[in-house]
Amino acid sequence: MRYQPTDGPLVTEPADLVVDATGRSSRLSDWLGAAGWPQPTMRRMPIKLNYASALLKQDPTISAIGISIAQNQPGSGQPPRQGGVLAVEGDRWLVLVAGYADDRPTRDLADFRKRCREDFPIPASTCSSTG
Known part of the structure; x- marks a missing residue:
């Protein structure tokens, strides 16, 4: 495998498998x-993520957190x-909000906000004021 980082020289490494993700x-x-290289056979792995x-x-009155990721509780019935x-x-x-298969977030902003509030409520104890 050969690749060139944006800030360095061309690098060659042996590889039995390379995954393009x-x-x-x-x-x-x-x-x-x-x-001039052979083109690999494409195999897709569908995950049905929407x-x-x-x-x-x-x-800033909500939180000073720079990143947060949440997932609802498995087995919650949702x-x-x-x-x-x-x-x-x-x-x-x-x-970002996401679901699988037929569970699709809509383009409607009111629905988007509702989904955020209902699926990922923020406990008052986690909110901080920066001001």
């Missing part, structure tokens, strides 16, 4: 073919769901 839009097979994300203005919040530039949060 960059997602469905990966161009690795095309790049290998263009470089998600929606939104950029929201940060509210479909498995995940959520995440990441502080990004411009005093914003990137918020």
Whole structure:
């Protein structure tokens, strides 16, 4: 396997298996073919993950946490769901909600907020004020 980090020289390492986990839009097979290498057979591993994300203005009275990831309790009787919040530039949060199979977040902002509140409520004791 050969690769070149953005900040260094070309590196060659022996490898029996290389996994391209960059997602469905990966161009690795095309790049290998263009470089004269055999193109590997593509095998997809569907996970049926559905998600929606939104950029929201940060509210420093809620929390100063830069990243948070949550998953509802397995066996809770609810479909498995995940959520995440990441502080990004411009005093914003990137918020994500996800589900599997037929459990799809909608594009409706009110539904998005409801899903966040019901699936991942924030206990008052975890909120902090920075001001």
